[in-house]
Amino acid sequence: MKTLLLAAAALALPATASARTTTRPVKKSPVTQGMVSAADPRAAQAGVDMLRMGGTATDAAIATMLVLNVVEPQNSGIGGGSFWVSHAARTARLSTIDAREAAPAAADPRWFYAPDGTPLSHRDAVPGGRSVGVPGALRGMAVAHRRSGKLAWKTLFGPAIRLAREGFTVSERLRGGLIRFGTHVDAATRARFSGADGQPLPVGATVRVPDQAALFERLAAQGADSFYVGPQAQKIVTTVNTAARNPSRMTTGDLATYDARPRPPICGSYRAYRICGMGPPSAGGVAVLMILKQLERFDMAALGPASATAWHLFAESSRLAYADRDMYLADPDYVQVPVKGLLSPGYLATRSALIAPDRTMASVSPGTPPGAPPRVRAPVSEVPGTSDLAAVDAAGNAVQVTTTIEGYFGSGLSVDGISLNNELTDFDIVPVEDGRLVANRVEGGKRPRSSMSPTIVYDPAGRVRLAVGAAGGSTIIAQVAKAIIGVIDWKLSAQDAIGLGLVYAPGQVATVEKGTTLEPLVPRLRALGEQVRVAPLGLKANAIERVNGRWVGAADPRSEGVAIDVAGNVTRIRRQGSIFDRPAE
Template structure:
């Protein structure tokens, strides 16, 4: 259903191959339940598995990519074969900090996720979120206030550290976090929100930027206890709409700020040659006091990703909810003064109380999707978002168990 609806809403941007693959003769999305086969993609993946990244970034595939983007009907690119051949995936140091007795590690810049999730949590640390509980409007008000502060700093300071100075240590400095947290009151919402000035902050000014949801997330653990949390995106639905080798090409350029300067200052996330754009991707691994992984979690949904992950971690670590129930919990999304309470969730009934606290909040649906694996009583338990068709798959010896979203897993056989 998600793919079917996405095609109906965004399919007009697809190139001829994608239209022939995903749409019927009438130009409409193929019916729900249609089995699609993609031999071109299978062949490409097989080539990458056998030959490594060069199978994609050089040779025939690279030539097809350059031809496709150079010859695009809309916004043709000047990409060259040298651009692709010189690209390297770059390993970044993780961003780690603590929340209560837990160690929280996330993705570093140019992703804003690791820093922003930690800031939300650390700004809440002085409040007794456990005592307030998930059904208390004050708890959600505090969460919204912490979101606003973190998102304001994210918009101002986060970008590619190869091109701009990102004050990572300053943003997570205990004194700075305490000063930002002091702006949060349990009694009343703040009248305005602005970025702070962390230690080591360069002069910067924010500019408009919009994250467009076209993201996937997965998490896996093997029998040795190795955990991988992956968030990947092609930016908007179906990316650029262009395809090569059965794969949709991204339009990641839209993750940059389109306005390069404001008030005489260059924007940190402005477009520059070779630069990588900021994102909201927030793959996160949390370790317990024993040093073992407690939960690994990530999400899809544009700029809501940061709030989704932070919300689920508060629910698991403070409210002692299962990862499955924490993911399914409704979200109060507040990147600015105005907030959105996810429609059809426990937040619907809290809106009057939130408004009494000064929250400018409306009820609306949110396109959310998170996944997690947590360790409970020495066993790994998967969690999939009940909002989507995602599943958790568990293997016990020769038995493969598929746990549908919202369903409790059976004990090992």
């Protein structure tokens, strides 16, 4: 096996001048059009409409997110949270926004314990009020708009208001979500999406949500603050505190004091490219970089995407990254997170040395990076859900946003047509293991760890090469790392890179995505010592790449997503099924 030496250069960690942004010289070149890639064509079109009106990539992203709230209520919305990674073309300034949900001040490490003193299972902790974190998505939009929006705030709500008031059609994925995950939704949601027979509406049925339209009209006129204080905040608090299952102890003060926070971006190198993502409380930026850097000494390009050895190496690197993720990554405002140590070249070299091309590690344990406090590893509890989008404008500004309410329909509760998240079940329910505190334990005001990985990739000349992100719980990290390898090492288009099947290995057992070209590799993977199962994965990615001075969109073939440019050209290749897709009946 031909190998490459690990890069000796230190990773380009965030600049400390502002502790919030990084700036790097860039060679400019003309970019001739704007584009939006999103998980639903109606949402992507809303973003493109903003670009056509002279809006920025940020304006487009906000309008897209608001429409997703209407047409994809099972996965995202202002009842949840988001992470933003943005590139400003004029200054080459990279910035991020943490709009992750937060635990109420009353939450303590035994928040998800039953009255008899035993911890709830993840399944039992999700429904009802206690899993609901203070929503952050709208605050994140407001921060982004103040920073780099151009159109009037109220203008961005127009497409979502029209769809909610005049009606939208039920998509295949929405119906599939209702069939598979609709049992825990509240009466209002059930009534909205059910026919006279009580069954989920068929694909193509029209739904109107006048209460959501009215809410968006108020927010458009009064601003984001009107969601966090006053009658709307009280309505959210009453809903979660009087829930029939797992009532919360949230207060209006929890909403009034919530803020979306700028965070230091996480940047590093892979080959000659610069990879930048979201820092803690997201684990995405760190874990994606760890997977890539641990693979850098291997000649992934020569192996190619049809090689069982390449996917074995990817699985082994994933295991190491996920082990460290589960041990160390959490909200940095509450626990010490050894980001610098995890991404130090020496530490990554020692972790990479555990990977061999001809055999599988017998067991995987977290490492001990420089500066790491004593911790214990807790299990991954995230479930497939979420939505991702990318937007770029004619000036070259690029925005990558991953937004979520966690599981399908979140907690099952809703207010004025918006689904309330179950994000607090991303915390580790049991706060102590082996006598040591778990980093991602529940604490009042704390933000749960996330796998969301919005990422911007810069080419060797310092120009934006790729904006990519994904949905699907803890698979997000692996999806994004795989897409980057596909583009950089295997010279695939972004479309083909995100369409590749996935080998997902957060632990000893690797899941090979069913129905993909990777299935025939299973015997060879097993011959390398891999414990393999074949199963569908709930994957959904979006991307925009820069090719020859033009933006080219990509949308996951497993999803209903599309990429649309300002000229109206649509990129959509739907050739694979999804675990969440169901045919019309």
